[in-house]
Amino acid sequence: MEKIVSDLKKIVPFKDTVESGDIVLIAAKKPQMLVYALVSDIVRDDTKHDEWWIVSMHILSLPPKKITWILRTEQMSGQEIFSIDGEERFMKALVFDSKKTPAKDDSQQEKKSKASLHRIK
Secondary structure (H helix, E strand, O other), rough: OHHHHHHHHHOOOEEOEEEEEEEEEEEEEEOOOOEEEEEEEEEEEEEEEEEEOEEEEEEEEOOOOOEEEEEEEEHHHOOEEEEEOOOOEEEEEEEOOOOOOOOOOOOOOHHHOOOOOOOOO
């Protein structure tokens, strides 16, 4: 699993944190798979003394599947590999940066704001 995680970190832009609304990549060793999930909620698990979180996610598959895991911060933020039912898992949020265009002068921005859609018959 360490090799898979190491390879993923070379090619996938990951965040250091995770929060509701993030897309995470989940890797599993058995069965070997990579899936994306949308984090829908992260709530503190008050039944535990240590810092554990109830993480609700929607696996982005057909059909979508809702899952809930109880994880520590280090596990849900990709700082450590963890086990569920004896099988290793890895989870980390992805970075989706929108490419920022360089600032344009006022005349170019004005032209852009005047653009409109035209209906073609």
